[in-house]
Amino acid sequence: MSDNTFNQFGLSQGLVDSIAELGLKQPTEIQQQAIPVVLEGKDILAGAQTGTGKTAAFGLPLIEKLIARQDEFKLLEREPSAPQAVKALVLTPTRELAQQVFDNLNAYASATAIKVVVAYGGTSINVQTANIKKGVDILVATPGRLLDHVFSKNITLSHTQYLVFDEADRMLDMGFMPDIQRIMKRMNSERQTMLFSATFDKRIRDLAQRLLNQPVEVQATPQNTTADTVKQMLYPVDKKRKSELLAYLIGSRNWQQALVFTKTKQGSDALVGELKLDGIKATSINGDKSQGARQKALDDFKSGKIRALIATDVAARGIDIQSLEVVINYDLPFKAEDYIHRIGRTGRAGNEGLAVSLMSRDQEYLLEAIENLLDQRLPQEWLQGFEPSLVEDVEPEKSPRRRGRSADKRKMKAKMKIHQNRGKRRK
Known part of the structure; x- marks a missing residue:
């Protein structure tokens, strides 16, 4: 033996x-x-x-x-x-x-x-x-x-x-x-x-x-795969109702320890304020925080003083909680590989875990990239009372590179408009 x-x-x-x-x-x-x-x-x-x-x-x-x-x-x-x-x-x-x-x-x-x-x-x-x-x-x-x-x-x-x-x-x-x-x-x-x-x-x-x-x-595991112990679920929702749905899920499912990912530092701080208004104890951990503040936020989360820890990808690197209950993608990541990193925070050491993603219409292209990487479709469910509108009044979200090009185009249009106005004044 x-x-x-x-x-x-x-x-x-x-x-x-x-x-x-x-x-x-x-x-x-x-x-x-x-x-x-x-x-x-x-x-x-x-x-x-x-x-x-x-x-x-x-x-x-x-x-x-x-x-x-x-x-x-x-x-x-x-x-x-x-x-x-x-x-x-x-x-x-x-x-x-x-x-x-x-x-x-x-x-x-x-x-x-x-x-x-x-x-x-x-x-x-x-x-x-x-x-x-x-x-x-x-x-x-x-x-x-x-x-x-x-x-x-x-x-x-x-x-x-x-x-x-x-x-x-x-x-x-x-x-x-x-x-x-x-x-x-x-x-x-x-x-x-x-x-x-x-x-x-x-x-x-x-x-x-x-x-x-x-x-x-x-x-140890096949490349670009997620742990079998992690149950994944995706909820389509209007962008303006995301924080409302997040608070509803944490409260109604009685999640006592939820790690929530946002795409920006500003977004993480803003979401903490939204959750506090709904009576949910939350704090954020991001690159703008001092090391002492980041450690205190993590300690409070681990000890149960805080129910929701709102984090960016960089700040969450290294968070090690053996029995983390649920990971929530409030924003889908721009890099599909980061989805694997994020949800790998739960379902560790053979324990069962849950990974929930909230997807607004402007992030559908990010979901496509994740599913292509995993070579699987993520299960979706519409929650009663939070069904997404057939047409949501938002612009498609752009990656940082795309946003940069859009900004360049806006600057070029503004310059052209200035030149046109100068021409009119000369006439």
């Missing part, structure tokens, strides 16, 4: 004890596939949706390898005034995800001598510098803040043996490629690299080809 526990990987006893204390009993699919590859020292290109246990998939073998090489790495230890040699680097796209990964790695390494430090923007760099100078084995960081510490000579990456890209697709979406290139110029070429991504596209393939050395490719 095969061993289907973490004992099968031959991990150190201290690491096994920490895993047991955290209640982790059986490895997930991505852990089963990735841990042996990382332990063998091979580069890996891993496809795993959020909530599949990917942090442990790279974190556990990473800690194990650092434990095995502790005597060797002692030779790299320097005076506190000199740049600290980072042995392993984990890059994440957002502050929330960096904090989440740090918390998990710290828990895994609690019974070992491995030191884990986190560094991201929006918080004091001096506190981070003090933590780094105490010694660092694994540094979890966002690209921008990492470069701040490199330029300040707090750390050196010239001896880094292990590099992890967590949610690499999101890093590219957020425009981190220039920072990644700067980081790679300072990295040790003799390293083991692990790239984890929820989706694979040409950009990820190109990045993998440039950064990985003969990688082993593993895919």
Whole structure:
């Protein structure tokens, strides 16, 4: 009979004890596939949706390898005034995800001598510098803040043996490629690299080809699919009645914990006000909020003080709630891949989840893109009292690029009108 526990990987006893204390009993699919590859020292290109246990998939073998090489790495230890040699680097796209990964790695390494430090923007760099100078084995960081510490000579990456890209697709979406290139110029070429991504596209393939050395490719779930444990439902509704329908659903279905996605920061704040008028406790989390405010909003949501957390895609990256009840797309995402990221917040670890989308007529083209990506039709239902009008008086919503072209056209028309008026005055 095969061993289907973490004992099968031959991990150190201290690491096994920490895993047991955290209640982790059986490895997930991505852990089963990735841990042996990382332990063998091979580069890996891993496809795993959020909530599949990917942090442990790279974190556990990473800690194990650092434990095995502790005597060797002692030779790299320097005076506190000199740049600290980072042995392993984990890059994440957002502050929330960096904090989440740090918390998990710290828990895994609690019974070992491995030191884990986190560094991201929006918080004091001096506190981070003090933590780094105490010694660092694994540094979890966002690209921008990492470069701040490199330029300040707090750390050196010239001896880094292990590099992890967590949610690499999101890093590219957020425009981190220039920072990644700067980081790679300072990295040790003799390293083991692990790239984890929820989706694979040409950009990820190109990045993998440039950064990985003969990688082993593993895919925990078929590409561009949603978890079987997530029930999906779409409600067509007039745009002007969306907030009313959202409040009705949260109240009538007695949802106590709903993560709601909007397309803009301004929209997230405005929706909080609408829900409060309907007696629903809500708060927003977006890029305009300080790190402290974002963390408080998340803590209040997790503790049940807040029923609805309104978020943008960027701010929600890294939110990890094991038993999240429902995810609601108040606005459909402009990128179809983001639909997969969003609804992957529910239905985790085998739990059942619900993903609800509210679609106004101006977002029908976004639904088409999502269904084409998933290669399936999303189930739709008209709610009594909220049936959409046959003709809704709104302009079709445009993607950012289309909006830019429309703005250019409006400017051109305005200039032409000015020239025409000048001509009339001359006559």
